Amino acid sequence: MSIVLIDLKDRIITDDGTVVVKHDFLVKKALSGEAFTNYIAVEDKDISLYNRRKGMKGGKHSIELWEDDGEIAGVPESCYDWNIPEPYYSMDIEDYIITKFEEKGLQGDEYEDRLSQELIEIDKRDMIMFIRCAIYMVDVFRKKKVVWGVGRGSSCASLVLYILDVNRVDPVKYDIPITEFFKRG
Template identity: 35%
Template sequence: MAEKIKINEYGDCTFTEQDAIDLLYNNPEFDISKLFFNDIGKYTSSLKELGLDLPTINTLPSRDSLSEFDNKNINDWHMPEKYYQINVLQWLLDKCQNDEEKMRVQTEYALFEKKKFVRVLQFLIYFVDTLRANNVVWGVGRGSSVASFCLFLIGVHKINPLLYNLDITEFLR
Protein backbone atom coordinates (compact mmCIF):
# COMPACT_ATOMS: atom_id res chain seq x y z
CA MET A 1 0.00 0.00 0.00
CA ALA A 2 2.80 2.42 0.85
CA GLU A 3 3.99 2.46 -2.74
CA LYS A 4 0.56 3.79 -3.82
CA ILE A 5 0.57 6.77 -1.49
CA LYS A 6 1.22 10.06 -3.25
CA ILE A 7 2.87 12.93 -1.41
CA ASN A 8 2.11 16.46 -2.58
CA GLU A 9 4.33 19.55 -2.39
CA TYR A 10 3.16 20.22 1.18
CA GLY A 11 4.08 16.74 2.41
CA ASP A 12 0.44 15.57 2.60
CA CYS A 13 -0.24 11.91 1.85
CA THR A 14 -3.07 11.69 -0.67
CA PHE A 15 -5.07 8.72 -1.89
CA THR A 16 -7.07 7.85 -4.96
CA GLU A 17 -10.43 6.11 -4.64
CA GLN A 18 -8.82 2.84 -5.72
CA ASP A 19 -6.13 3.21 -3.06
CA ALA A 20 -8.87 3.68 -0.45
CA ILE A 21 -10.77 0.64 -1.69
CA ASP A 22 -7.62 -1.47 -1.46
CA LEU A 23 -6.89 -0.11 2.02
CA LEU A 24 -10.42 -0.84 3.26
CA TYR A 25 -10.45 -4.27 1.65
CA ASN A 26 -7.29 -5.20 3.58
CA ASN A 27 -8.24 -3.29 6.77
CA PRO A 28 -12.06 -3.14 7.05
CA GLU A 29 -11.94 -1.39 10.44
CA PHE A 30 -9.71 1.42 9.17
CA ASP A 31 -11.17 4.92 9.69
CA ILE A 32 -10.90 6.56 6.28
CA SER A 33 -12.06 9.89 7.69
CA LYS A 34 -8.42 10.43 8.67
CA LEU A 35 -7.25 10.36 5.05
CA PHE A 36 -7.11 13.08 2.43
CA PHE A 37 -8.36 12.50 -1.10
CA ASN A 38 -7.83 14.45 -4.27
CA ASP A 39 -11.43 13.97 -5.41
CA ILE A 40 -14.33 12.82 -3.25
CA GLY A 41 -17.08 13.44 -5.79
CA LYS A 42 -17.88 9.81 -6.62
CA TYR A 43 -17.77 8.76 -2.98
CA THR A 44 -20.08 11.55 -1.84
CA SER A 45 -22.58 11.07 -4.67
CA SER A 46 -22.61 7.29 -4.13
CA LEU A 47 -23.40 7.75 -0.42
CA LYS A 48 -26.33 10.01 -1.27
CA GLU A 49 -27.57 7.77 -4.07
CA LEU A 50 -27.46 4.64 -1.91
CA GLY A 51 -28.66 6.37 1.25
CA LEU A 52 -25.66 5.13 3.21
CA ASP A 53 -24.49 6.62 6.48
CA LEU A 54 -20.74 6.07 6.18
CA PRO A 55 -17.95 8.32 7.41
CA THR A 56 -17.33 11.39 5.34
CA ILE A 57 -13.91 11.73 3.86
CA ASN A 58 -11.74 14.77 3.53
CA THR A 59 -10.37 16.63 0.59
CA LEU A 60 -7.03 18.30 0.90
CA PRO A 61 -7.20 21.56 2.83
CA SER A 62 -6.84 24.65 0.68
CA ARG A 63 -3.54 26.36 1.31
CA ASP A 64 -1.46 29.22 0.08
CA SER A 65 1.13 28.35 -2.52
CA LEU A 66 4.52 27.57 -1.03
CA SER A 67 5.88 30.96 -2.08
CA GLU A 68 2.84 32.77 -0.59
CA PHE A 69 3.26 30.81 2.64
CA ASP A 70 6.97 31.67 2.77
CA ASN A 71 6.30 35.36 2.14
CA LYS A 72 3.68 35.49 4.92
CA ASN A 73 5.81 33.65 7.46
CA ILE A 74 9.39 34.61 6.63
CA ASN A 75 9.65 36.95 9.61
CA ASP A 76 7.85 34.80 12.18
CA TRP A 77 10.54 32.68 13.82
CA HIS A 78 9.03 32.20 17.30
CA MET A 79 12.03 33.49 19.21
CA PRO A 80 12.43 36.19 21.85
CA GLU A 81 12.47 39.77 20.59
CA LYS A 82 16.08 40.34 21.69
CA TYR A 83 17.26 37.88 19.02
CA TYR A 84 15.44 39.79 16.28
CA GLN A 85 17.44 42.84 17.36
CA ILE A 86 20.87 41.21 17.01
CA ASN A 87 23.12 42.79 14.41
CA VAL A 88 24.42 39.44 13.22
CA LEU A 89 27.36 40.80 11.24
CA GLN A 90 28.65 42.75 14.23
CA TRP A 91 27.94 39.81 16.56
CA LEU A 92 30.04 37.54 14.33
CA LEU A 93 32.84 40.07 13.83
CA ASP A 94 33.09 40.51 17.61
CA LYS A 95 33.88 36.80 17.89
CA CYS A 96 36.73 36.96 15.34
CA GLN A 97 40.33 36.83 16.53
CA ASN A 98 42.17 38.03 13.42
CA ASP A 99 41.76 39.69 10.02
CA GLU A 100 41.49 36.38 8.14
CA GLU A 101 38.48 35.40 10.26
CA LYS A 102 36.90 38.84 9.79
CA MET A 103 37.30 38.62 6.02
CA ARG A 104 35.73 35.16 5.99
CA VAL A 105 32.79 36.38 8.09
CA GLN A 106 32.21 39.30 5.71
CA THR A 107 32.37 37.00 2.67
CA GLU A 108 29.96 34.49 4.17
CA TYR A 109 27.64 37.12 5.58
CA ALA A 110 27.25 38.63 2.10
CA LEU A 111 26.18 35.19 0.84
CA PHE A 112 23.72 34.76 3.71
CA GLU A 113 22.33 38.24 3.00
CA LYS A 114 22.00 37.50 -0.72
CA LYS A 115 19.89 34.45 0.11
CA LYS A 116 17.90 36.43 2.71
CA PHE A 117 19.10 34.09 5.48
CA VAL A 118 20.05 36.71 8.08
CA ARG A 119 16.92 35.84 10.08
CA VAL A 120 18.05 32.20 9.97
CA LEU A 121 21.34 33.23 11.57
CA GLN A 122 19.47 35.14 14.28
CA PHE A 123 17.36 32.07 14.95
CA LEU A 124 20.42 29.81 15.07
CA ILE A 125 21.99 32.07 17.70
CA TYR A 126 18.79 31.71 19.74
CA PHE A 127 18.65 27.96 19.10
CA VAL A 128 22.25 27.33 20.18
CA ASP A 129 21.77 29.57 23.25
CA THR A 130 18.68 27.52 24.15
CA LEU A 131 20.51 24.22 23.70
CA ARG A 132 23.36 25.40 25.90
CA ALA A 133 21.03 26.80 28.58
CA ASN A 134 19.29 23.44 28.80
CA ASN A 135 22.47 21.31 28.67
CA VAL A 136 21.41 19.66 25.42
CA VAL A 137 24.19 17.89 23.56
CA TRP A 138 24.27 18.13 19.77
CA GLY A 139 26.64 16.74 17.17
CA VAL A 140 30.12 17.89 16.24
CA GLY A 141 29.00 18.75 12.72
CA ARG A 142 28.02 16.97 9.56
CA GLY A 143 27.69 17.71 5.91
CA SER A 144 28.33 20.88 4.00
CA SER A 145 27.37 23.18 6.88
CA VAL A 146 30.83 22.62 8.38
CA ALA A 147 32.17 24.77 5.52
CA SER A 148 30.56 27.80 7.19
CA PHE A 149 32.75 29.79 9.55
CA CYS A 150 29.70 31.84 10.62
CA LEU A 151 27.90 28.67 11.74
CA PHE A 152 31.09 27.63 13.56
CA LEU A 153 31.17 30.95 15.43
CA ILE A 154 27.48 30.62 16.33
CA GLY A 155 28.13 27.13 17.66
CA VAL A 156 26.06 25.11 15.20
CA HIS A 157 29.08 22.86 14.64
CA LYS A 158 32.57 22.45 16.09
CA ILE A 159 34.60 22.27 12.86
CA ASN A 160 36.64 25.38 12.09
CA PRO A 161 36.54 25.48 8.27
CA LEU A 162 39.55 27.81 8.14
CA LEU A 163 41.76 25.10 9.63
CA TYR A 164 40.78 22.72 6.83
CA ASN A 165 40.53 25.29 4.04
CA LEU A 166 36.85 24.43 3.42
CA ASP A 167 35.17 26.46 0.70
CA ILE A 168 31.96 28.20 1.80
CA THR A 169 30.42 27.56 -1.61
CA GLU A 170 30.22 23.91 -0.59
CA PHE A 171 27.46 25.10 1.74
CA LEU A 172 26.07 28.32 0.24
CA ARG A 173 25.96 27.97 -3.52
Protein backbone atom coordinates (compact mmCIF):
# COMPACT_ATOMS: atom_id res chain seq x y z
CA MET A 1 0.00 0.00 0.00
CA SER A 2 1.33 3.39 -0.95
CA ILE A 3 1.47 6.32 1.43
CA VAL A 4 0.28 9.74 0.28
CA LEU A 5 3.27 12.11 0.23
CA ILE A 6 1.89 15.14 -1.57
CA ASP A 7 -1.80 15.97 -1.86
CA LEU A 8 -2.34 18.47 -4.67
CA LYS A 9 -5.60 19.95 -5.96
CA ASP A 10 -6.07 17.49 -8.82
CA ARG A 11 -3.73 14.62 -7.96
CA ILE A 12 -1.94 12.72 -5.22
CA ILE A 13 1.72 11.70 -5.32
CA THR A 14 2.59 8.62 -3.27
CA ASP A 15 5.84 7.49 -1.65
CA ASP A 16 6.57 5.09 -4.50
CA GLY A 17 6.28 7.87 -7.09
CA THR A 18 2.81 6.92 -8.29
CA VAL A 19 0.64 9.84 -9.35
CA VAL A 20 -3.07 9.23 -8.89
CA VAL A 21 -5.50 11.77 -10.31
CA LYS A 22 -8.45 12.65 -8.13
CA HIS A 23 -12.06 11.78 -8.71
CA ASP A 24 -13.28 15.33 -9.50
CA PHE A 25 -10.46 15.89 -11.99
CA LEU A 26 -11.41 12.79 -13.99
CA VAL A 27 -15.11 13.57 -13.87
CA LYS A 28 -14.54 17.11 -15.17
CA LYS A 29 -12.19 15.83 -17.87
CA ALA A 30 -14.67 13.14 -18.96
CA LEU A 31 -17.63 15.51 -19.06
CA SER A 32 -15.66 18.13 -20.99
CA GLY A 33 -15.07 15.65 -23.80
CA GLU A 34 -11.27 15.95 -23.57
CA ALA A 35 -9.20 12.92 -24.53
CA PHE A 36 -7.67 10.76 -21.81
CA THR A 37 -4.04 10.66 -22.85
CA ASN A 38 -0.99 9.90 -20.74
CA TYR A 39 -3.01 8.12 -18.05
CA ILE A 40 -2.17 4.66 -16.81
CA ALA A 41 -4.90 2.54 -15.31
CA VAL A 42 -4.24 0.59 -12.14
CA GLU A 43 -4.38 -3.19 -11.99
CA ASP A 44 -5.70 -5.09 -9.02
CA LYS A 45 -7.04 -8.54 -8.16
CA ASP A 46 -10.70 -7.67 -8.83
CA ILE A 47 -9.92 -6.13 -12.22
CA SER A 48 -7.78 -9.13 -13.19
CA LEU A 49 -10.55 -11.55 -12.20
CA TYR A 50 -13.13 -9.57 -14.19
CA ASN A 51 -10.85 -9.46 -17.23
CA ARG A 52 -10.25 -13.22 -17.10
CA ARG A 53 -13.99 -13.89 -16.86
CA LYS A 54 -14.64 -11.64 -19.84
CA GLY A 55 -11.76 -13.17 -21.81
CA MET A 56 -9.73 -9.97 -21.92
CA LYS A 57 -6.05 -10.50 -22.51
CA GLY A 58 -3.56 -8.06 -21.02
CA GLY A 59 -4.07 -4.36 -20.70
CA LYS A 60 -5.64 -2.47 -17.87
CA HIS A 61 -9.33 -1.73 -17.90
CA SER A 62 -9.99 0.56 -14.96
CA ILE A 63 -8.78 3.77 -13.42
CA GLU A 64 -8.54 4.10 -9.66
CA LEU A 65 -10.43 7.16 -8.51
CA TRP A 66 -9.62 8.80 -5.17
CA GLU A 67 -11.92 11.13 -3.30
CA ASP A 68 -10.44 14.24 -1.70
CA ASP A 69 -10.27 12.39 1.63
CA GLY A 70 -8.05 9.69 0.11
CA GLU A 71 -10.76 7.03 -0.08
CA ILE A 72 -11.23 5.12 -3.31
CA ALA A 73 -14.43 6.30 -4.96
CA GLY A 74 -17.01 4.64 -7.14
CA VAL A 75 -18.30 6.10 -10.38
CA PRO A 76 -20.24 9.29 -9.61
CA GLU A 77 -23.76 9.89 -10.89
CA SER A 78 -22.46 12.80 -12.99
CA CYS A 79 -20.58 10.30 -15.19
CA TYR A 80 -23.94 9.08 -16.42
CA ASP A 81 -24.83 12.51 -17.80
CA TRP A 82 -24.51 12.67 -21.57
CA ASN A 83 -22.62 15.68 -22.85
CA ILE A 84 -24.80 16.38 -25.89
CA PRO A 85 -26.52 19.66 -26.79
CA GLU A 86 -30.17 20.48 -27.25
CA PRO A 87 -32.25 19.55 -29.17
CA TYR A 88 -30.62 16.10 -29.05
CA TYR A 89 -30.66 15.83 -25.26
CA SER A 90 -34.45 15.96 -25.01
CA MET A 91 -35.67 14.95 -28.46
CA ASP A 92 -38.55 12.49 -28.86
CA ILE A 93 -36.65 9.46 -30.08
CA GLU A 94 -39.63 7.40 -31.18
CA ASP A 95 -41.05 10.17 -33.40
CA TYR A 96 -37.61 10.89 -34.86
CA ILE A 97 -36.93 7.23 -35.65
CA ILE A 98 -40.37 6.68 -37.19
CA THR A 99 -39.88 9.76 -39.41
CA LYS A 100 -36.47 8.45 -40.53
CA PHE A 101 -38.00 4.97 -41.06
CA GLU A 102 -40.58 6.47 -43.43
CA GLU A 103 -37.94 8.60 -45.20
CA LYS A 104 -35.88 5.46 -45.88
CA GLY A 105 -38.92 3.92 -47.56
CA LEU A 106 -38.83 0.74 -45.49
CA GLN A 107 -42.10 -1.16 -45.83
CA GLY A 108 -43.69 -4.39 -44.75
CA ASP A 109 -44.69 -6.20 -41.60
CA GLU A 110 -41.21 -7.60 -41.06
CA TYR A 111 -39.70 -4.10 -40.87
CA GLU A 112 -42.53 -2.72 -38.73
CA ASP A 113 -42.37 -5.67 -36.31
CA ARG A 114 -38.60 -5.42 -36.01
CA LEU A 115 -38.75 -1.66 -35.41
CA SER A 116 -41.43 -2.12 -32.76
CA GLN A 117 -39.35 -4.83 -31.02
CA GLU A 118 -36.23 -2.67 -31.04
CA LEU A 119 -38.02 0.41 -29.69
CA ILE A 120 -39.37 -1.71 -26.82
CA GLU A 121 -35.89 -3.13 -26.09
CA ILE A 122 -34.26 0.31 -26.25
CA ASP A 123 -36.74 1.65 -23.71
CA LYS A 124 -36.53 -1.45 -21.51
CA ARG A 125 -32.72 -1.34 -21.46
CA ASP A 126 -32.63 2.42 -20.79
CA MET A 127 -30.72 3.11 -24.02
CA ILE A 128 -32.57 6.30 -24.99
CA MET A 129 -29.60 8.56 -24.25
CA PHE A 130 -27.30 6.26 -26.23
CA ILE A 131 -29.60 6.61 -29.24
CA ARG A 132 -29.76 10.40 -28.81
CA CYS A 133 -25.97 10.49 -28.68
CA ALA A 134 -25.76 8.34 -31.84
CA ILE A 135 -28.07 10.77 -33.66
CA TYR A 136 -25.89 13.69 -32.53
CA MET A 137 -22.69 11.92 -33.62
CA VAL A 138 -24.05 11.15 -37.10
CA ASP A 139 -25.11 14.80 -37.50
CA VAL A 140 -21.67 16.02 -36.38
CA PHE A 141 -19.96 13.57 -38.75
CA ARG A 142 -22.06 14.83 -41.66
CA LYS A 143 -21.48 18.48 -40.78
CA LYS A 144 -17.71 17.97 -40.50
CA LYS A 145 -17.64 15.68 -43.57
CA VAL A 146 -16.25 12.75 -41.58
CA VAL A 147 -16.36 9.42 -43.41
CA TRP A 148 -17.32 6.40 -41.31
CA GLY A 149 -17.51 2.74 -42.16
CA VAL A 150 -20.32 0.55 -43.42
CA GLY A 151 -20.86 -0.99 -40.01
CA ARG A 152 -19.08 -2.89 -37.34
CA GLY A 153 -19.91 -5.67 -34.92
CA SER A 154 -23.28 -6.08 -33.32
CA SER A 155 -24.43 -2.59 -34.37
CA CYS A 156 -25.21 -4.13 -37.78
CA ALA A 157 -27.96 -6.16 -36.11
CA SER A 158 -29.93 -3.04 -35.16
CA LEU A 159 -32.59 -1.73 -37.51
CA VAL A 160 -32.73 1.49 -35.47
CA LEU A 161 -29.01 2.13 -35.99
CA TYR A 162 -29.47 1.38 -39.71
CA ILE A 163 -32.37 3.84 -39.89
CA LEU A 164 -30.22 6.47 -38.15
CA ASP A 165 -27.32 5.84 -40.58
CA VAL A 166 -24.97 4.74 -37.79
CA ASN A 167 -24.32 1.78 -40.07
CA ARG A 168 -25.35 0.85 -43.60
CA VAL A 169 -26.34 -2.77 -43.05
CA ASP A 170 -30.04 -3.58 -43.25
CA PRO A 171 -30.49 -6.36 -40.65
CA VAL A 172 -33.90 -7.36 -41.99
CA LYS A 173 -32.65 -7.73 -45.57
CA TYR A 174 -29.63 -9.76 -44.42
CA ASP A 175 -31.61 -11.70 -41.78
CA ILE A 176 -29.40 -10.69 -38.84
CA PRO A 177 -31.10 -11.69 -35.57
CA ILE A 178 -32.10 -8.90 -33.19
CA THR A 179 -30.36 -10.86 -30.41
CA GLU A 180 -26.98 -10.04 -31.94
CA PHE A 181 -27.47 -6.41 -30.86
CA PHE A 182 -29.57 -6.93 -27.74
CA LYS A 183 -27.50 -9.67 -26.17
CA ARG A 184 -28.54 -11.06 -22.82
CA GLY A 185 -25.96 -10.83 -20.14
